[in-house]
Amino acid sequence: MCVVCGCEQVVERPTAPRLVQLEADVLGANQRLAERNRAHFAAHGVRAFNLLSSPGSGKTTLLCSTIAALRQRAPRLPLAVIEGDQQTHIDAERIRAAGAPAVQVNTGRGCHLDARMVGEAFERLDLHAHAHAHHHASSLLFIENVGNLVCPALWDLGELAKVVILSVTEGEDKPLKYPDMFAAARLMLLNKTDLLPHVDFDVARCIALARQVNPGLQVLQLSATRGDGLDVWLDWLLQEPVHA
Amino acid sequence: MHELSLAAEILRLVQDAAARERFTRVATLRLEAGERAGVEVEALRFALEAVAPGTCLEGADIAIDRPPGRELRVRELLVHD
Numbered sequence: 474m475c476v477v478c479g480c481e482q483v484v485e486r487p488t489a490p491r492l493v494q495l496e497a498d499v500l501g502a503n504q505r506l507a508e509r510n511r512a513h514f515a516a517h518g519v520r521a522f523n524l525l526s527s528p529g530s531g532k533t534t535l536l537c538s539t540i541a542a543l544r545q546r547a548p549r550l551p552l553a554v555i556e557g558d559q560q561t562h563i564d565a566e567r568i569r570a571a572g573a574p575a576v577q578v579n580t581g582r583g584c585h586l587d588a589r590m591v592g593e594a595f596e597r598l599d600l601h602a603h604a605h606a607h608h609h610a611s612s613l614l615f616i617e618n619v620g621n622l623v624c625p626a627l628w629d630l631g632e633l634a635k636v637v638i639l640s641v642t643e644g645e646d647k648p649l650k651y652p653d654m655f656a657a658a659r660l661m662l663l664n665k666t667d668l669l670p671h672v673d674f675d676v677a678r679c680i681a682l683a684r685q686v687n688p689g690l691q692v693l694q695l696s697a698t699r700g701d702g703l704d705v706w707l708d709w710l711l712q713e714p715v716h717a
Numbered sequence: 718m719h720e721l722s723l724a725a726e727i728l729r730l731v732q733d734a735a736a737r738e739r740f741t742r743v744a745t746l747r748l749e750a751g752e753r754a755g756v757e758v759e760a761l762r763f764a765l766e767a768v769a770p771g772t773c774l775e776g777a778d779i780a781i782d783r784p785p786g787r788e789l790r791v792r793e794l795l796v797h798d
Contacts, residue, residue: 490744490795497730499723499748499789584719624719627755653755 503628506588510595510631514614519600521614522710523632525654527647528620530640531664533564535697536615537571539710542703543613544572547711551612553600557586557619564617574599585625586618592631613710622651634659641665641672645679652686660691660709667696720757723789724764728774730791735773740796743777747793751786758783 498504514521526532536554543552554575556564565577576594578586595601600612616632618625626635637658639647642665648655655661661683663676680692693709695702731743746765750756758781769775773796782792 488797490797491740493734493738493740493794493796495730495734495791495793497734497791499726499730499791502726502729583722585722587722623755624722627719653753 500627500629503588506592507629507631510588510592512631513592513595514631514633517601518611519614520612520710521616521630521632523616523618523625523630523635524638525618525622525625525635525658526620526638526640527622527643530620530638530643531697532617532620532638533567535638535662535664535695536617537567538697538700538703539615539706540568540571540573542700542707543710546707551600553598553612553614555586555591555594555598555614555616557590557617559583559619580619584619584621584623585628586616586630587628588630591616622647622654626653626657636660636662638662638664639679639683641669641674641676645675646682648679648683648686655683655686655690658687658690660693662706663692663694664697666694666701667699719755720760720764721767723756723761724768727765727791728768728772731774731794732772734794735796738796740794740798741773742797743774743794744797745778745780745795746774746791747780747782747795749782749784749788749790749792751788752783753785753787754789755787756789 524532540552543550552573554568554573556568556575556577557580558564559580559582562577565575568575576597578590578594580586600614616630635658637654639661641663663679676694683690683692693702693706695706731746735741750758750761762779762781765774765779769777
């Protein structure tokens with residue numbers, strides 16, 4: 474009955490909203506998949522590295538040089554690459570031409586790789602089958618993330634370490650401008666050092682700014698095209714333990 | 718632009734909660750985005766408004782707390798059955 478006029482009409486009174494507490498981590502689903510990838514990599518003796526940089530820092534060129542140098546130094550070491558780009562298979566083709574198996578992941582409009590994409594890509598690689606055939610085999614997996622210094626910092630892929638690449642043709646203050654990425658990385662590679670005579674780039678200041686953001690950051694300088702510093706980079710890759 | 722991915726993930730968490738807690742409409746969505754969570758709050762708000770139409774989030778008020786730290790969480794919802 475209506476409480477105002479006493480008629481028989483049923484009046485629907487709006488109910489007060491109720492509270493639902495969630496306290497849910499937005500990146501929780503990705504984190505669970507990343508931990509699954511991490512366990513999968515460790516079980517197969519795969520050391521996985523997540524390579525991050527802005528577009529044009531020379532990531533793919535660095536990978537091609539790294540693959541060639543590893544073929545010389547550790548010819549029996551299996552290695553593979555997961556290539557992330559918004560569009561095209563160009564980079565995966567460059568990697569295959571350099572002599573390593575590669576799986577291309579196109580993120581479409583997505584600005585980063587996530588743990589699900591990497592988990593699915595890993596299962597398509599021979600590295601995965603190889604590890605099943607050779608128990609406790611050791612191998613290297615490079616994950617080349619989408620060229621972007623912002624978004625990929627948030628998504629754990631299950632890697633052993635994040636490696637951020639900065640080239641000397643970029644600004645030396647990038648670590649301060651994109652602190653999340655430099656804070657998340659274990660190693661910074663300063664690339665294109667062969668161009669130092671031609672550009673206004675203060676190496677010492679760049680490293681100081683990067684360590685201001687991340688005091689524990691390791692730094693190596695190299696030139697992927699000329700090969701300077703590649704041997705130290707290979708030492709680092711081969712010495713990083715499977716378990717972080 | 719990772720805020721669009723985050724908005725999609727937030728919508729998924731809310732829709733899972735809607736199925737579990739049996740509600741059809743969200744009046745208020747309260748998020749926590751830490752100062753160091755790597756999230757641009759206005760971009761996240763824009764992205765949430767972009768994914769909301771046709772879902773239980775349509776028309777919801779969005780409140781975003783910004784404590785120190787790196788947490789990015791869906792804290793609570795005010796909902797209608």
